[in-house]
Amino acid sequence: MSTNPTIPTNPAAPAVRLSGVGKVFGSTHAVRDVTLDIRQNEFFSILGPSGCGKTTLMRMITGFEAPSEGTVELGGVPATGVPAHKRDLNMLFQSYALFPHLSVAANVAFELKVRKLRPKAEIAGAVREALALVRLDGYGDRSVSQLSGGQRQRVAIARALIARPSLLLLDEPLGALDKQLRAEMQLELKKIQREVGVTFVTVTHDQEEALTMSDRIAVMNGGRVVQVDTPEGVYERPASRFVASFIGTSNFLTGTSDGHALSVEGLGVLPLPKTDVVGEAHLAVRPENVGVCGKEPAVPPGSAALRGTLQQSVYLGGTVRHHLALADGSTFVAQTHASGAAGLTPGGPAWAHWRPDAARLLAE
Structure with missing residues (x-):
């Protein structure tokens, strides 16, 4: 997904503001009356079981889905009706969507070249900086087929961040990794987010993942946000029996x-x-x-x-x-x-x- 914004945003406003957002598919209410603010430069997780509406909510933030009701603001600017490619954001998919026939550097540079977001003379330097950010210095000439699962994910992160979007959305970002590597990448993702100062919004059903990485968590059930709090808050002070049973064991x-x-x-x-x-x-x-x-x-x-x-x-x-x-x-x-x-x-x-x-x- 491209980051080629045409609408300026206000850095003093919430990175994302959802006001009474809902989505209906036929007779099914996938998302119901969601109102929340996601702060600038925070790592925010949308957590819930399969079918709770979290992916639909994320797609309304990105612009892939239009709300049936309510409004979406990005950086204080109304985004409802603004197409996805006009929003100052990028998205990291679980599959990574890398090009196997291209080198690591070519994968990372792809968006800059296609969208002409940087002068050609600056692209190589930008790619080196992006790879250094994800601890892949010297990997630019390798084929992505030669990389481990964790390394492929780092390449995908570098590609998503190279244009420095205001907002990065991550869809089950660690789901394809084994347990040990997933635990390592939880800490790595949080470290990268702090270094780049970009707002990260991740969608996950993995409680440990959300608790480890997030500054705050929105817990969803049945299309609704049932609690928004810090990891400690949702674990130690659950607002309902559902939250207490879904997050951890009670x-x-x-x-x-x-x-x-x-x-x-x-x-x-x-x-x-x-x-x-x-x-x-x-x-x-x-x-x-x-x-x-x-x-x-x-x-x-x-x-x-x-x-x-x-x-x-x-x-x-x-x-x-x-x-x-x-x-x-x-x-x-x-x-x-x-x-x-x-x-x-x-x-x-x-x-x-x-x-x-x-x-x-x-x-x-």
């Missing part, structure tokens, strides 16, 4: 809150963290915030404890995941350090316990 206890305690059928009354939630509610507790032991613990006032039966303990390296069967037939999970749980025997009694600030109460 235990849920459903009952009735009076603001001080939660009554759970079959399990009794559990003390609550400070909350304004009254009525039907879910108590969410992350496994890593749960302690477990083989005899009834002496918990501090306000802390909670549940008795269960240890089903199994799964060794995960530095940690162990313990699965407890509770009296109501549900399963509760605690994840501790390998040496953090004593006196546990499969089939024997086990108590899960946690501090008040380790739990979060979510309205039904």
Whole structure:
């Protein structure tokens, strides 16, 4: 996709502003009433399960799709109705879309040459700078067929950034890489984004990827944005049961809150963290915030404890995941350090316990 903008943008305005944006395909509402600002020079992720509308939302930002309702602004300038090639942005696809018959340098220079965005005399220098940015100095003469998956992705990033767009959109950018390389490239992408000072917007279903790379995350479900926050915020302070279950793993206890305690059928009354939630509610507790032991613990006032039966303990390296069967037939999970749980025997009694600030109460 080309970066040959004809409409000047305002660097003081949000990089992207979506106001009441929706998209309808026939009778299907793919995106519903999305309003959010993406700040200049931030790494922003749109995260959600397959079919949640995140790719459609990205396509409306790029101009590949027109909103059925609402408006899109780029750098403070209305973009609704502006064709994709007139927007000051570029896009990195999961497939990379490299030309196998061209060298690395020719791939990176392709857009500059075709769109005549730089004088011919400046192109070689621009290509060297772009390859240095992605740690591929000296690779210009190689064929892309000689490169590893991670190196191909770096070439694609260099090509996307060589014209210095105001905004780079990335569609599942690490999906084609193996797990170890994906983890390395998460850090590399964030480092590159900081160095170039370009706003990055990535679309992904990978929670770890979004948590690792992002300054902020928009979580989508059913065509709607259900929470926008920092990685710490969406993990530690989820706004709904969906967010708490989609990002990471949570235990849920459903009952009735009076603001001080939660009554759970079959399990009794559990003390609550400070909350304004009254009525039907879910108590969410992350496994890593749960302690477990083989005899009834002496918990501090306000802390909670549940008795269960240890089903199994799964060794995960530095940690162990313990699965407890509770009296109501549900399963509760605690994840501790390998040496953090004593006196546990499969089939024997086990108590899960946690501090008040380790739990979060979510309205039904």
